[in-house]
Amino acid sequence: MEIIKELGRITVLPISRFTAHGAYLTLSEGQEVLLPQGYLNGEEKEGDEKEVFIYTDSEDRLVAVTNRPVALLDEFAVMPVKQVAAIGAFMDWGLPKDLFVPVSEMGKPMKEGESYLVMVCVDYRTNRLIGVSKYQDFVLADTEGFEEGQEVEALIFERTDLGFKALINQHYEGLIYGNETFTGVSTGDHVKAFVKKRREDGKLDLQLTPIGRQKYEEGAEKILDALKDNQFLPLHDKSSPEEIKSILGMSKKHFKQSIGQLYKARKIVIKEDGISLVD
Template sequence: MLEIGKIHTLKIDRLTANGAYLIDTSLDKPVPVFMPRRYLTPSMRRGTNVQVFLYRDSEDRLTATTEIPRVMVGQLARLKVVQNTRIGAFLDWGLPKDLLLPFKEQRYPVHPGKSYLVAVYEDASGRLCATTYIEKYLQPDSPYHKHQIVNGTVYLVKNGVGVFVAVDNRYSGLIPATQQFRVYLPGEVIEARVINVRQDGKLDLSPTKDIPQQMNIDSERILKELQQNGGFLPLHDKSSPAEIKQTLNMSKKAFKRAVGRLMKNGKIKQTPHGLRYTETQN
Protein backbone atom coordinates (compact mmCIF):
# COMPACT_ATOMS: atom_id res chain seq x y z
CA MET A 1 0.00 0.00 0.00
CA LEU A 2 1.32 3.43 -0.95
CA GLU A 3 1.52 5.70 2.08
CA ILE A 4 1.54 9.44 1.62
CA GLY A 5 4.29 11.32 3.44
CA LYS A 6 6.77 8.45 3.27
CA ILE A 7 9.57 7.20 1.03
CA HIS A 8 8.89 4.39 -1.46
CA THR A 9 10.87 2.61 -4.15
CA LEU A 10 8.75 2.58 -7.31
CA LYS A 11 9.37 1.47 -10.89
CA ILE A 12 8.99 3.74 -13.92
CA ASP A 13 6.07 2.28 -15.90
CA ARG A 14 5.95 4.84 -18.69
CA LEU A 15 7.50 8.15 -19.71
CA THR A 16 5.59 11.15 -21.08
CA ALA A 17 6.45 14.64 -22.23
CA ASN A 18 5.53 15.97 -18.77
CA GLY A 19 7.28 13.37 -16.64
CA ALA A 20 6.88 9.73 -15.67
CA TYR A 21 4.31 7.40 -14.15
CA LEU A 22 5.57 5.10 -11.42
CA ILE A 23 4.06 1.93 -10.01
CA ASP A 24 4.55 -0.34 -7.01
CA THR A 25 5.16 -3.74 -8.60
CA SER A 26 4.39 -5.53 -5.32
CA LEU A 27 0.70 -4.64 -5.68
CA ASP A 28 -1.75 -6.73 -7.70
CA LYS A 29 -3.39 -3.62 -9.13
CA PRO A 30 -0.82 -0.83 -8.89
CA VAL A 31 -2.05 2.75 -9.19
CA PRO A 32 0.26 4.92 -11.34
CA VAL A 33 1.83 7.86 -9.50
CA PHE A 34 2.93 10.90 -11.47
CA MET A 35 6.48 12.26 -11.11
CA PRO A 36 7.08 15.67 -12.80
CA ARG A 37 9.67 15.90 -15.54
CA ARG A 38 12.04 18.08 -13.46
CA TYR A 39 12.88 15.05 -11.30
CA LEU A 40 13.90 12.84 -14.22
CA THR A 41 17.60 12.24 -14.86
CA PRO A 42 19.25 11.04 -18.10
CA SER A 43 19.82 7.59 -16.61
CA MET A 44 16.12 6.99 -15.89
CA ARG A 45 14.35 4.67 -18.30
CA ARG A 46 11.20 2.57 -18.38
CA GLY A 47 11.72 -0.16 -15.75
CA THR A 48 14.14 1.93 -13.61
CA ASN A 49 13.54 1.75 -9.86
CA VAL A 50 13.39 5.18 -8.24
CA GLN A 51 13.33 6.16 -4.55
CA VAL A 52 10.66 8.83 -4.12
CA PHE A 53 8.66 10.73 -1.51
CA LEU A 54 4.87 10.81 -1.97
CA TYR A 55 2.72 13.87 -1.33
CA ARG A 56 -0.27 15.68 -2.83
CA ASP A 57 0.44 18.63 -5.11
CA SER A 58 -1.45 21.96 -5.20
CA GLU A 59 -4.26 20.23 -7.13
CA ASP A 60 -4.45 17.37 -4.60
CA ARG A 61 -2.96 14.83 -7.03
CA LEU A 62 -0.81 12.05 -5.61
CA THR A 63 2.70 13.05 -6.70
CA ALA A 64 6.21 11.61 -6.43
CA THR A 65 9.42 13.56 -5.97
CA THR A 66 13.05 12.51 -5.66
CA GLU A 67 13.57 15.41 -3.24
CA ILE A 68 13.38 14.31 0.37
CA PRO A 69 11.76 16.70 2.88
CA ARG A 70 13.20 17.48 6.31
CA VAL A 71 10.45 15.53 8.06
CA MET A 72 8.11 12.61 7.31
CA VAL A 73 4.61 11.74 8.53
CA GLY A 74 4.67 11.00 12.26
CA GLN A 75 8.00 12.76 12.77
CA LEU A 76 9.01 16.01 14.45
CA ALA A 77 11.14 18.84 13.10
CA ARG A 78 11.82 22.51 13.75
CA LEU A 79 10.56 24.33 10.63
CA LYS A 80 10.60 27.99 9.59
CA VAL A 81 7.39 29.91 8.85
CA VAL A 82 7.37 31.25 5.28
CA GLN A 83 4.10 33.16 5.45
CA ASN A 84 0.76 33.50 7.22
CA THR A 85 -2.40 33.27 5.11
CA ARG A 86 -6.16 33.16 5.60
CA ILE A 87 -6.05 29.36 5.97
CA GLY A 88 -3.00 29.12 8.22
CA ALA A 89 0.77 29.34 8.09
CA PHE A 90 3.03 27.75 5.50
CA LEU A 91 6.32 26.17 6.56
CA ASP A 92 9.50 25.46 4.62
CA TRP A 93 10.13 21.72 4.79
CA GLY A 94 12.41 21.33 1.78
CA LEU A 95 9.87 20.75 -1.00
CA PRO A 96 8.60 23.19 -3.65
CA LYS A 97 5.13 23.06 -2.08
CA ASP A 98 5.32 24.46 1.48
CA LEU A 99 3.71 22.57 4.37
CA LEU A 100 0.45 23.93 5.77
CA LEU A 101 0.08 24.58 9.50
CA PRO A 102 -3.71 25.10 9.83
CA PHE A 103 -5.01 27.66 12.33
CA LYS A 104 -6.66 24.90 14.38
CA GLU A 105 -3.26 23.25 14.81
CA GLN A 106 -1.60 26.45 16.13
CA ARG A 107 -1.65 26.43 19.93
CA TYR A 108 0.15 29.80 19.87
CA PRO A 109 0.67 32.54 17.22
CA VAL A 110 3.47 31.85 14.75
CA HIS A 111 5.47 34.49 12.91
CA PRO A 112 7.19 34.53 9.48
CA GLY A 113 10.93 34.00 9.73
CA LYS A 114 10.65 32.18 13.08
CA SER A 115 11.06 28.41 13.51
CA TYR A 116 8.81 26.15 15.59
CA LEU A 117 8.70 22.48 16.48
CA VAL A 118 5.94 20.69 14.60
CA ALA A 119 4.81 17.18 13.75
CA VAL A 120 3.57 16.10 10.31
CA TYR A 121 0.27 14.26 9.95
CA GLU A 122 -2.15 13.27 7.19
CA ASP A 123 -5.51 15.00 7.51
CA ALA A 124 -8.93 13.52 6.72
CA SER A 125 -8.68 14.53 3.07
CA GLY A 126 -5.27 12.91 2.60
CA ARG A 127 -3.22 16.11 2.66
CA LEU A 128 -0.02 16.47 4.65
CA CYS A 129 -0.22 19.12 7.36
CA ALA A 130 1.72 20.27 10.41
CA THR A 131 0.63 20.61 14.03
CA THR A 132 2.10 22.24 17.14
CA TYR A 133 0.18 19.78 19.33
CA ILE A 134 3.12 17.41 19.47
CA GLU A 135 2.80 15.57 22.81
CA LYS A 136 1.66 12.27 21.31
CA TYR A 137 4.68 12.25 18.97
CA LEU A 138 7.21 12.51 21.82
CA GLN A 139 8.89 9.48 23.37
CA PRO A 140 9.29 8.96 27.14
CA ASP A 141 12.19 6.47 27.01
CA SER A 142 15.13 8.83 26.63
CA PRO A 143 18.71 7.55 27.05
CA TYR A 144 19.63 10.40 29.42
CA HIS A 145 20.44 10.27 33.13
CA LYS A 146 20.50 12.71 36.02
CA HIS A 147 23.13 15.49 35.74
CA GLN A 148 23.57 15.09 31.97
CA ILE A 149 23.39 18.19 29.76
CA VAL A 150 20.79 18.03 26.98
CA ASN A 151 19.50 20.25 24.17
CA GLY A 152 15.93 20.71 23.09
CA THR A 153 13.19 22.96 21.73
CA VAL A 154 10.56 24.74 23.80
CA TYR A 155 7.10 23.78 22.56
CA LEU A 156 4.77 24.98 25.32
CA VAL A 157 4.86 27.30 28.34
CA LYS A 158 2.23 26.92 31.09
CA ASN A 159 2.00 29.38 33.94
CA GLY A 160 2.46 27.65 37.28
CA VAL A 161 3.55 24.40 35.60
CA GLY A 162 6.69 25.26 33.69
CA VAL A 163 8.34 25.08 30.29
CA PHE A 164 7.78 21.99 28.16
CA VAL A 165 10.84 20.99 26.14
CA ALA A 166 11.30 18.38 23.41
CA VAL A 167 14.78 17.06 24.19
CA ASP A 168 16.60 16.28 20.93
CA ASN A 169 13.20 17.17 19.38
CA ARG A 170 12.23 13.67 20.39
CA TYR A 171 11.87 13.12 24.16
CA SER A 172 9.53 14.63 26.78
CA GLY A 173 11.11 17.16 29.11
CA LEU A 174 9.91 19.83 31.55
CA ILE A 175 11.54 22.78 33.26
CA PRO A 176 9.33 23.03 36.39
CA ALA A 177 8.07 26.49 37.32
CA THR A 178 10.40 26.44 40.34
CA GLN A 179 13.36 26.24 37.94
CA GLN A 180 12.06 28.86 35.49
CA PHE A 181 13.99 32.08 36.02
CA ARG A 182 13.28 33.88 32.75
CA VAL A 183 10.76 34.09 29.92
CA TYR A 184 10.86 31.25 27.37
CA LEU A 185 9.22 31.29 23.94
CA PRO A 186 7.89 28.43 21.80
CA GLY A 187 10.46 27.42 19.19
CA GLU A 188 13.41 28.52 21.32
CA VAL A 189 16.37 26.11 21.38
CA ILE A 190 17.84 25.69 24.86
CA GLU A 191 20.45 23.78 26.83
CA ALA A 192 19.48 22.29 30.18
CA ARG A 193 20.59 19.87 32.87
CA VAL A 194 18.64 16.72 33.77
CA ILE A 195 17.67 16.96 37.44
CA ASN A 196 15.32 13.99 37.57
CA VAL A 197 14.21 11.06 35.45
CA ARG A 198 10.61 10.17 36.27
CA GLN A 199 9.26 6.64 36.48
CA ASP A 200 7.55 7.10 33.13
CA GLY A 201 10.88 8.11 31.58
CA LYS A 202 10.07 11.81 31.18
CA LEU A 203 12.82 14.27 32.11
CA ASP A 204 12.75 17.10 34.63
CA LEU A 205 15.19 19.80 33.58
CA SER A 206 16.93 22.86 34.94
CA PRO A 207 18.56 25.68 32.96
CA THR A 208 21.21 25.97 35.70
CA LYS A 209 24.55 24.14 35.74
CA ASP A 210 25.61 21.74 38.49
CA ILE A 211 26.08 23.44 41.86
CA PRO A 212 29.83 24.29 41.73
CA GLN A 213 29.55 25.72 38.20
CA GLN A 214 26.31 27.51 38.95
CA MET A 215 27.74 29.08 42.10
CA ASN A 216 30.48 30.64 39.98
CA ILE A 217 27.92 31.97 37.50
CA ASP A 218 25.61 33.29 40.24
CA SER A 219 28.47 34.90 42.13
CA GLU A 220 29.58 36.76 39.01
CA ARG A 221 26.00 37.84 38.37
CA ILE A 222 25.71 39.33 41.88
CA LEU A 223 29.04 41.15 41.54
CA LYS A 224 28.00 42.55 38.17
CA GLU A 225 24.70 43.76 39.61
CA LEU A 226 26.54 45.42 42.49
CA GLN A 227 28.89 47.12 40.07
CA GLN A 228 25.99 48.47 38.01
CA ASN A 229 24.25 49.81 41.14
CA GLY A 230 27.06 51.71 42.81
CA GLY A 231 28.20 48.88 45.04
CA PHE A 232 24.83 48.27 46.76
CA LEU A 233 22.07 45.73 46.13
CA PRO A 234 18.85 45.83 48.22
CA LEU A 235 18.66 42.04 48.61
CA HIS A 236 19.37 39.99 51.72
CA ASP A 237 18.39 36.83 53.63
CA LYS A 238 14.90 38.19 54.32
CA SER A 239 14.18 39.12 50.69
CA SER A 240 11.36 37.15 49.10
CA PRO A 241 12.07 34.56 46.37
CA ALA A 242 10.09 36.74 43.96
CA GLU A 243 12.31 39.80 44.62
CA ILE A 244 15.47 37.76 44.08
CA LYS A 245 14.12 36.15 40.93
CA GLN A 246 13.02 39.50 39.49
CA THR A 247 16.40 41.14 40.14
CA LEU A 248 18.85 38.30 39.51
CA ASN A 249 16.95 35.55 37.68
CA MET A 250 17.94 32.95 40.28
CA SER A 251 16.28 31.06 43.10
CA LYS A 252 16.62 32.17 46.72
CA LYS A 253 18.53 28.98 47.47
CA ALA A 254 21.05 29.76 44.71
CA PHE A 255 21.25 33.37 45.90
CA LYS A 256 22.12 32.33 49.45
CA ARG A 257 24.78 29.90 48.21
CA ALA A 258 26.43 32.54 46.04
CA VAL A 259 26.26 35.21 48.76
CA GLY A 260 27.84 32.78 51.23
CA ARG A 261 30.72 32.14 48.86
CA LEU A 262 31.28 35.85 48.16
CA MET A 263 31.22 36.71 51.87
CA LYS A 264 33.64 33.88 52.64
CA ASN A 265 35.98 35.22 49.97
CA GLY A 266 35.70 38.71 51.45
CA LYS A 267 34.18 40.27 48.34
CA ILE A 268 30.89 41.47 49.82
CA LYS A 269 29.20 42.03 53.16
CA GLN A 270 25.57 41.66 54.11
CA THR A 271 23.74 44.42 55.99
CA PRO A 272 20.14 44.56 57.26
CA HIS A 273 19.29 46.59 54.14
CA GLY A 274 21.16 44.60 51.49
CA LEU A 275 24.52 43.64 50.02
CA ARG A 276 27.53 45.91 49.74
CA TYR A 277 31.02 45.59 48.36
CA THR A 278 33.64 45.26 51.05
CA GLU A 279 35.97 48.23 51.33
CA THR A 280 38.65 46.35 49.39
CA GLN A 281 36.24 45.97 46.46
CA ASN A 282 35.38 49.69 46.22
Protein backbone atom coordinates in the same frame (compact mmCIF):
# COMPACT_ATOMS: atom_id res chain seq x y z
CA MET B 1 2.68 6.04 -6.09
CA GLU B 2 6.44 6.32 -5.58
CA ILE B 3 7.73 8.76 -2.98
CA ILE B 4 10.43 11.13 -4.22
CA LYS B 5 13.32 10.65 -1.80
CA GLU B 6 14.19 14.37 -1.83
CA LEU B 7 10.66 15.29 -0.69
CA GLY B 8 10.78 17.30 2.54
CA ARG B 9 14.55 17.57 2.58
CA ILE B 10 17.28 20.07 1.79
CA THR B 11 19.25 18.83 -1.20
CA VAL B 12 21.73 20.11 -3.80
CA LEU B 13 20.52 19.61 -7.38
CA PRO B 14 21.93 20.57 -10.81
CA ILE B 15 20.11 22.87 -13.23
CA SER B 16 19.12 20.94 -16.36
CA ARG B 17 17.32 23.66 -18.33
CA PHE B 18 15.60 27.05 -18.17
CA THR B 19 12.08 28.14 -19.08
CA ALA B 20 10.10 31.35 -18.74
CA HIS B 21 8.84 30.04 -15.39
CA GLY B 22 12.25 29.33 -13.88
CA ALA B 23 14.87 26.59 -13.88
CA TYR B 24 14.33 22.85 -13.91
CA LEU B 25 16.52 20.82 -11.56
CA THR B 26 17.28 17.12 -11.94
CA LEU B 27 16.33 14.81 -9.08
CA SER B 28 18.36 11.72 -8.19
CA GLU B 29 15.93 9.39 -9.99
CA GLY B 30 15.99 11.50 -13.15
CA GLN B 31 12.75 13.44 -12.71
CA GLU B 32 12.73 17.22 -12.98
CA VAL B 33 11.47 19.77 -10.47
CA LEU B 34 10.85 23.46 -11.09
CA LEU B 35 12.70 26.16 -9.17
CA PRO B 36 10.47 29.20 -9.85
CA GLN B 37 11.90 32.35 -11.39
CA GLY B 38 11.65 34.29 -8.12
CA TYR B 39 14.33 32.05 -6.55
CA LEU B 40 16.90 32.75 -9.31
CA ASN B 41 19.38 35.62 -9.30
CA GLY B 42 19.77 35.71 -13.10
CA GLU B 43 23.40 34.57 -13.08
CA GLU B 44 22.76 30.81 -13.08
CA LYS B 45 23.63 28.58 -16.03
CA GLU B 46 22.95 24.98 -16.97
CA GLY B 47 24.94 22.57 -14.80
CA ASP B 48 25.07 24.92 -11.81
CA GLU B 49 23.94 23.37 -8.53
CA LYS B 50 21.34 24.90 -6.23
CA GLU B 51 20.63 24.05 -2.59
CA VAL B 52 16.85 23.72 -2.37
CA PHE B 53 13.97 22.36 -0.31
CA ILE B 54 11.51 20.11 -2.15
CA TYR B 55 7.77 20.03 -1.43
CA THR B 56 4.49 20.22 -3.37
CA ASP B 57 2.62 23.34 -4.44
CA SER B 58 -1.11 24.07 -4.17
CA GLU B 59 -1.73 21.86 -7.24
CA ASP B 60 0.30 18.96 -5.79
CA ARG B 61 3.19 19.45 -8.21
CA LEU B 62 6.74 19.05 -6.95
CA VAL B 63 8.43 22.42 -6.51
CA ALA B 64 11.82 23.58 -5.27
CA VAL B 65 12.46 26.67 -3.13
CA THR B 66 15.69 28.12 -1.76
CA ASN B 67 14.25 29.20 1.59
CA ARG B 68 14.27 26.74 4.48
CA PRO B 69 11.18 25.81 6.54
CA VAL B 70 11.34 25.70 10.34
CA ALA B 71 11.32 21.88 10.18
CA LEU B 72 12.29 19.28 7.58
CA LEU B 73 10.76 15.84 7.09
CA ASP B 74 10.59 13.88 10.38
CA GLU B 75 11.53 16.96 12.42
CA PHE B 76 9.54 18.83 15.06
CA ALA B 77 9.00 22.58 15.31
CA VAL B 78 6.60 24.91 17.08
CA MET B 79 4.39 26.54 14.45
CA PRO B 80 1.61 29.13 14.66
CA VAL B 81 -1.82 28.41 13.18
CA LYS B 82 -2.69 30.77 10.32
CA GLN B 83 -6.15 29.39 9.60
CA VAL B 84 -8.51 26.72 10.90
CA ALA B 85 -10.98 24.95 8.63
CA ALA B 86 -13.40 22.05 9.05
CA ILE B 87 -10.86 19.63 7.58
CA GLY B 88 -7.83 20.81 9.54
CA ALA B 89 -5.45 23.67 10.27
CA PHE B 90 -2.90 25.52 8.16
CA MET B 91 0.42 26.21 9.87
CA ASP B 92 3.02 28.87 9.14
CA TRP B 93 6.29 26.97 8.65
CA GLY B 94 8.16 29.63 6.73
CA LEU B 95 7.19 28.72 3.16
CA PRO B 96 4.73 30.24 0.64
CA LYS B 97 2.41 27.22 0.97
CA ASP B 98 1.27 26.55 4.55
CA LEU B 99 1.70 23.13 6.16
CA PHE B 100 -1.65 21.36 6.52
CA VAL B 101 -2.50 19.45 9.70
CA PRO B 102 -5.58 17.24 9.11
CA VAL B 103 -8.13 17.01 11.92
CA SER B 104 -7.29 13.31 12.22
CA GLU B 105 -3.67 14.18 13.01
CA MET B 106 -4.36 16.81 15.69
CA GLY B 107 -3.48 15.98 19.26
CA LYS B 108 -6.16 18.44 20.33
CA PRO B 109 -8.33 21.03 18.55
CA MET B 110 -6.26 23.91 17.24
CA LYS B 111 -7.02 27.62 17.48
CA GLU B 112 -6.02 30.33 15.05
CA GLY B 113 -3.09 32.37 16.35
CA GLU B 114 -1.98 29.71 18.83
CA SER B 115 1.26 27.75 18.36
CA TYR B 116 1.67 23.97 18.55
CA LEU B 117 4.39 21.34 18.36
CA VAL B 118 4.15 19.73 14.93
CA MET B 119 6.15 17.04 13.15
CA VAL B 120 6.53 17.16 9.37
CA CYS B 121 5.45 13.82 7.86
CA VAL B 122 4.56 12.31 4.47
CA ASP B 123 0.96 11.40 3.76
CA TYR B 124 1.62 8.21 1.80
CA ARG B 125 -1.86 8.26 0.24
CA THR B 126 -1.23 11.57 -1.50
CA ASN B 127 2.59 12.00 -1.45
CA ARG B 128 2.12 15.37 0.25
CA LEU B 129 3.90 16.73 3.27
CA ILE B 130 1.55 17.19 6.21
CA GLY B 131 1.87 18.17 9.85
CA VAL B 132 1.07 15.90 12.79
CA SER B 133 0.57 17.35 16.26
CA LYS B 134 0.13 14.00 18.03
CA TYR B 135 3.67 14.30 19.29
CA GLN B 136 3.24 11.47 21.82
CA ASP B 137 3.23 9.03 18.88
CA PHE B 138 6.83 9.97 18.09
CA VAL B 139 8.61 10.74 21.37
CA LEU B 140 10.74 7.95 22.81
CA ALA B 141 10.02 6.55 26.26
CA ASP B 142 13.41 4.96 26.93
CA THR B 143 15.37 7.69 28.71
CA GLU B 144 17.77 5.43 30.60
CA GLY B 145 20.70 6.99 28.78
CA PHE B 146 20.18 10.35 30.48
CA GLU B 147 22.05 11.25 33.66
CA GLU B 148 21.38 13.87 36.32
CA GLY B 149 23.15 17.09 35.40
CA GLN B 150 23.44 16.22 31.71
CA GLU B 151 23.16 19.19 29.36
CA VAL B 152 20.53 18.91 26.62
CA GLU B 153 18.96 20.99 23.87
CA ALA B 154 15.30 21.67 24.62
CA LEU B 155 12.46 23.15 22.59
CA ILE B 156 9.77 24.77 24.76
CA PHE B 157 6.47 23.76 23.18
CA GLU B 158 3.61 24.13 25.67
CA ARG B 159 2.82 25.93 28.90
CA THR B 160 0.90 24.00 31.55
CA ASP B 161 -0.19 24.56 35.15
CA LEU B 162 3.05 22.91 36.28
CA GLY B 163 5.41 24.77 33.97
CA PHE B 164 6.72 24.27 30.45
CA LYS B 165 6.74 21.08 28.39
CA ALA B 166 9.96 20.69 26.42
CA LEU B 167 11.10 18.46 23.57
CA ILE B 168 14.61 17.19 24.30
CA ASN B 169 17.04 16.53 21.45
CA GLN B 170 14.05 16.15 19.07
CA HIS B 171 13.09 12.79 20.62
CA TYR B 172 12.18 12.96 24.34
CA GLU B 173 9.69 14.82 26.50
CA GLY B 174 10.64 16.83 29.57
CA LEU B 175 9.19 19.38 31.95
CA ILE B 176 10.60 22.60 33.34
CA TYR B 177 8.67 23.57 36.49
CA GLY B 178 7.26 27.08 36.51
CA ASN B 179 8.41 27.82 40.07
CA GLU B 180 11.98 27.03 38.99
CA THR B 181 11.95 29.25 35.92
CA PHE B 182 13.55 32.57 36.79
CA THR B 183 14.41 33.79 33.30
CA GLY B 184 11.87 34.56 30.63
CA VAL B 185 11.05 31.59 28.40
CA SER B 186 8.30 31.34 25.82
CA THR B 187 6.73 28.68 23.65
CA GLY B 188 8.97 28.09 20.65
CA ASP B 189 12.23 28.98 22.44
CA HIS B 190 15.25 26.74 21.98
CA VAL B 191 17.14 26.62 25.29
CA LYS B 192 20.05 24.86 26.94
CA ALA B 193 18.73 22.81 29.85
CA PHE B 194 19.99 20.29 32.39
CA VAL B 195 18.48 16.98 33.49
CA LYS B 196 17.25 17.29 37.05
CA LYS B 197 15.54 13.93 37.45
CA ARG B 198 14.38 10.92 35.43
CA ARG B 199 10.79 10.07 36.41
CA GLU B 200 9.22 6.63 36.63
CA ASP B 201 7.18 7.26 33.49
CA GLY B 202 10.40 7.88 31.55
CA LYS B 203 9.86 11.62 31.21
CA LEU B 204 12.56 13.98 32.34
CA ASP B 205 12.44 16.90 34.76
CA LEU B 206 14.68 19.73 33.58
CA GLN B 207 16.05 22.98 34.90
CA LEU B 208 17.66 25.90 33.12
CA THR B 209 20.66 26.22 35.44
CA PRO B 210 23.42 23.64 35.93
CA ILE B 211 23.00 21.11 38.71
CA GLY B 212 24.85 21.24 42.03
CA ARG B 213 27.90 23.33 42.85
CA GLN B 214 28.30 24.56 39.29
CA LYS B 215 24.90 26.21 39.67
CA TYR B 216 26.08 28.29 42.61
CA GLU B 217 29.22 29.31 40.76
CA GLU B 218 27.11 30.55 37.86
CA GLY B 219 24.88 32.48 40.30
CA ALA B 220 27.92 33.95 42.00
CA GLU B 221 29.28 35.13 38.65
CA LYS B 222 25.95 36.75 37.87
CA ILE B 223 25.97 38.65 41.17
CA LEU B 224 29.58 39.76 40.63
CA ASP B 225 28.73 41.05 37.15
CA ALA B 226 25.77 43.00 38.58
CA LEU B 227 27.97 44.48 41.32
CA LYS B 228 30.63 45.53 38.81
CA ASP B 229 27.93 47.48 36.97
CA ASN B 230 26.20 48.96 40.01
CA GLN B 231 28.78 48.73 42.87
CA PHE B 232 25.91 47.98 45.26
CA LEU B 233 22.80 45.78 45.22
CA PRO B 234 19.94 46.55 47.65
CA LEU B 235 19.36 42.83 48.29
CA HIS B 236 19.80 40.95 51.56
CA ASP B 237 18.44 38.04 53.62
CA LYS B 238 15.13 39.81 54.22
CA SER B 239 14.57 40.81 50.58
CA SER B 240 11.45 39.27 49.10
CA PRO B 241 11.74 36.52 46.47
CA GLU B 242 10.00 38.89 44.04
CA GLU B 243 12.66 41.60 44.53
CA ILE B 244 15.48 39.13 43.98
CA LYS B 245 13.87 37.65 40.90
CA SER B 246 13.21 41.11 39.46
CA ILE B 247 16.82 42.27 39.85
CA LEU B 248 18.82 39.07 39.33
CA GLY B 249 16.41 36.58 37.74
CA MET B 250 17.09 33.89 40.35
CA SER B 251 15.32 32.36 43.34
CA LYS B 252 15.92 33.57 46.89
CA LYS B 253 17.48 30.22 47.80
CA HIS B 254 19.87 30.44 44.85
CA PHE B 255 20.71 34.05 45.82
CA LYS B 256 21.52 33.14 49.43
CA GLN B 257 23.69 30.21 48.38
CA SER B 258 25.56 32.39 45.87
CA ILE B 259 26.25 35.29 48.23
CA GLY B 260 27.38 32.76 50.86
CA GLN B 261 29.93 31.45 48.39
CA LEU B 262 31.08 34.99 47.51
CA TYR B 263 31.31 35.98 51.16
CA LYS B 264 33.48 32.95 51.99
CA ALA B 265 35.70 33.86 49.04
CA ARG B 266 35.94 37.42 50.44
CA LYS B 267 34.54 38.90 47.24
CA ILE B 268 31.65 40.82 48.81
CA VAL B 269 30.61 42.70 51.92
CA ILE B 270 27.17 41.86 53.31
CA LYS B 271 25.41 44.82 54.92
CA GLU B 272 21.98 45.25 56.46
CA ASP B 273 20.67 47.07 53.41
CA GLY B 274 22.46 45.12 50.67
CA ILE B 275 25.72 43.79 49.31
CA SER B 276 28.78 45.45 47.77
CA LEU B 277 32.15 44.41 46.40
CA VAL B 278 35.16 44.20 48.69
CA ASP B 279 37.32 47.26 48.11
